[in-house]
Amino acid sequence: MSTETRSETSEPLAFSPGAEERFQRVLGKYPNTRAALLPSLYLAQEDFGYLSVQAMEYVAERLALPPSKVLQVATFYTMYYKKPHGTHHIEVCTSVPCCMMGGYGVVRHLEGKLGIGVGETTPDGRFTLTEAECLAGCGHAPLMQINGRYHEHLTPERIDEILDGLD
Amino acid sequence: MEKILTRNWNVEGGHTLAHYRSSGGYEAFRKALGLTPEAIIDEVKLSNLRGRGGAGFPTGVKWGFLPRESDVPKYLVINADEGEPGTFKDRYIMERDPHRLLEGCLISAWALGLKATYIYIRGEMVFGAEQLEAAIEELHEAGLLGEDIQGSGLSHDIHVHRGAGAYICGEETALIESLEGKAGQPRLKPPFPAVVGVFGCPTIVNNVETIACVPTIIERGGEWFAEQGSERNGGPKLAQLSGRVKNPGTYEVPSGLNLREFIFDEAWGGGILGDGALKGVIPGGSSCPVLTPDEIDVGMDFDQLMKAGSMGGTSGVIVISEDVCIVRLAARTAHFYHHESCGQCTPCREGTGWVARILDEIEAGRGRMEDLDLLLEICDNVEGNTICPLGDAMAMPVRAFLMKYRDEFEQHIREGACPFPEW
Numbered sequence: 191m192s193t194e195t196r197s198e199t200s201e202p203l204a205f206s207p208g209a210e211e212r213f214q215r216v217l218g219k220y221p222n223t224r225a226a227l228l229p230s231l232y233l234a235q236e237d238f239g240y241l242s243v244q245a246m247e248y249v250a251e252r253l254a255l256p257p258s259k260v261l262q263v264a265t266f267y268t269m270y271y272k273k274p275h276g277t278h279h280i281e282v283c284t285s286v287p288c289c290m291m292g293g294y295g296v297v298r299h300l301e302g303k304l305g306i307g308v309g310e311t312t313p314d315g316r317f318t319l320t321e322a323e324c325l326a327g328c329g330h331a332p333l334m335q336i337n338g339r340y341h342e343h344l345t346p347e348r349i350d351e352i353l354d355g356l357d
Numbered sequence: 358m359e360k361i362l363t364r365n366w367n368v369e370g371g372h373t374l375a376h377y378r379s380s381g382g383y384e385a386f387r388k389a390l391g392l393t394p395e396a397i398i399d400e401v402k403l404s405n406l407r408g409r410g411g412a413g414f415p416t417g418v419k420w421g422f423l424p425r426e427s428d429v430p431k432y433l434v435i436n437a438d439e440g441e442p443g444t445f446k447d448r449y450i451m452e453r454d455p456h457r458l459l460e461g462c463l464i465s466a467w468a469l470g471l472k473a474t475y476i477y478i479r480g481e482m483v484f485g486a487e488q489l490e491a492a493i494e495e496l497h498e499a500g501l502l503g504e505d506i507q508g509s510g511l512s513h514d515i516h517v518h519r520g521a522g523a524y525i526c527g528e529e530t531a532l533i534e535s536l537e538g539k540a541g542q543p544r545l546k547p548p549f550p551a552v553v554g555v556f557g558c559p560t561i562v563n564n565v566e567t568i569a570c571v572p573t574i575i576e577r578g579g580e581w582f583a584e585q586g587s588e589r590n591g592g593p594k595l596a597q598l599s600g601r602v603k604n605p606g607t608y609e610v611p612s613g614l615n616l617r618e619f620i621f622d623e624a625w626g627g628g629i630l631g632d633g634a635l636k637g638v639i640p641g642g643s644s645c646p647v648l649t650p651d652e653i654d655v656g657m658d659f660d661q662l663m664k665a666g667s668m669g670g671t672s673g674v675i676v677i678s679e680d681v682c683i684v685r686l687a688a689r690t691a692h693f694y695h696h697e698s699c700g701q702c703t704p705c706r707e708g709t710g711w712v713a714r715i716l717d718e719i720e721a722g723r724g725r726m727e728d729l730d731l732l733l734e735i736c737d738n739v740e741g742n743t744i745c746p747l748g749d750a751m752a753m754p755v756r757a758f759l760m761k762y763r764d765e766f767e768q769h770i771r772e773g774a775c776p777f778p779e780w
């Protein structure tokens with residue numbers, strides 16, 4: 191894995207100034223600090239690259255929560271990454287309406303093109319491929335998200351074009 | 358029909374405060390400030406607005422459950438977790454017309470005496486969350502949010518809270534747990550959120566589309582809104598078409614529109630992809646029992662679809678053509694609910710997985726005839742025996758597939774293979 195993440199350094203973790211500012215704003219949104227846990231985990235994930243044990247302990251300390259509670263939440267939700275992730279996270283919808291419209295064909299095409307299976311990351315750390323459940327775009331199937339952006343009405347040619355356009 | 362909910366969707370800059378105001382936006386809020394809270398709640402009752410999140414509960418009645426006086430703050434939580442397969446309407450409201458939702462929040466805040474609104478949006482909807490944040494910022498700048506808004510005495514704030522990838526957080530009590538910073542596991546009811554909701558305070562949970570209807574109800578009156586729908590089902594609604602249909606998409610239709618017309622009329626679905634034959638229709642998102650082609654001469658509202666043996670759900674209509682394998686569809690449905698089960702109740706956690714595995718075996722040509730009755734028995738044991746309706750959401754559609762297309766299941770078992778092409 192060539193992706194460098196701040197999670198892996200041996201120095202004690204701390205939010206970058208930008209993340210710290212956003213963290214303070216998040217705290218102001220809720221009547222108690224516990225409620226700030228989900229947004230704080232997102233901040234830590236963005237700032238440190240992924241949610242290592244160290245990163246989760248840091249969030250626990252900042253919110254004065256037991257580390258076990260933080261771990262429980264971080265593992266319940268699929269959008270928190272407990273190990274390093276590719277720069278581009280490709281998620282293909284294969285839920286009921288999409289699977290009728292070629293969702294699995296998109297998965298197979300990407301597996302062949304990237305040389306990895308679902309749930310895996312390319313050795314150069316550029317791409318992670320996962321299957322997603324319904325992404326609320328069923329009328330534009332088949333579709334995928336890359337880092338949260340929608341790409342709809344996919345064909346093999348469209349997919350190649352989209353991937354070639356990424357850095 | 359006049360477009361209301363989708364009016365700004367295809368307009369350049371339609372999501373901005375400037376555009377929303379130029380088409381009369383926030384006039385309903387101004388009007389509401391001149392009305393008593395009781396008068397507003399009465400209009401909403403009169404409108405026959407029913408929750409657009411799936412259950413179809415009358416919104417005015419729900420609002421009536423909120424205590425008028427309270428020593429602790431009261432909250433509005435907007436359910437923007439849209440995750441039921443076949444449903445794609447709330448995302449467009451938030452991306453293309455966020456102010457319609459925000460105006461609805463402000464009117465609700467005035468009518469119900471609410472301290473703040475939390476919009477719980479699916480983590481995957483990154484753009485929707487950005488659009489909402491930008492629209493909220495515009496409101497602050499315009500003095501329409503914050504302390505003593507426009508000298509009305511109403512103080513209110515609206516916050517966006519992103520989920521993190523868990524379908525179950527669409528269930529209102531799981532959503533509340535998640536908003537409080539916990540794993541999204543549904544609570545036992547009662548108490549209902551209107552009594553004990555988020556942060557232990559009285560809370561109204563409503564769907565995005567539900568609250569986006571409120572400005573129109575105040576602008577035109579509850580009676581007008583009720584007239585746009587069918588009996589006891591008021592207003593226009595956003596119906597969605599997906600699957601094997603020529604013109605998939607989200608359409609604004611009167612509540613109670615005929616389902617067959619919606620699929621075949623040129624104004625909407627335009628018929629089956631490739632002009633093939635219709636095999637079945639799931640009328641309201643993947644948790645609703647399938648209807649066969651002879652069952653779809655029915656109005657798309659909560660009561661008529663219930664009478665037809667299915668449910669109105671989210672009005673997410675999924676079209677199945679003759680070349681689609683029902684066994685595979687049933688298996689995929691069961692896998693979805695198994696994957697999304699929060700694991701608290703044994704019947705749901707174990708039953709959804711067991712059903713999915715049996716269906717996989719049948720699809721792979723390794724099924725046995727006795728599996729079919731076993732499937733029905735498991736569905737019976739799951740349904741009604743769980744904390745939240747997610748277990749039912751697996752059991753009801755799987756049972757309907759099996760009862761209505763049983764010969765297709767038997768054919769798989771007899772021939773030891775799936776007779777349909779790969780997808």
Ligand SMILES: Cc1cc2nc3c(=O)[nH]c(=O)nc-3n(C[C@H](O)[C@H](O)[C@H](O)COP(=O)(O)O)c2cc1C
Binds near residue numbers: 407414437
């Ligand atoms: C498993 C499950 C998932 C749900 N998902 C959603 C959802 O994504 N969006 C939604 O608005 N309601 C969803 N609901 C319904 C909510 O629990 C609740 O009824 C709704 O938010 C109430 O708002 P409404 O009355 O305006 O429809 C779900 C219910 C269950 C049981």
Ligand code: SF4
Binds near residue numbers: 700706744745746748
């Ligand atoms: S029915 Fe399923 S999802 Fe609902 S509370 Fe029980 S285990 Fe969780």
Ligand code: FES
Binds near residue numbers: 326443
């Ligand atoms: S099923 Fe794929 S987006 Fe809904």
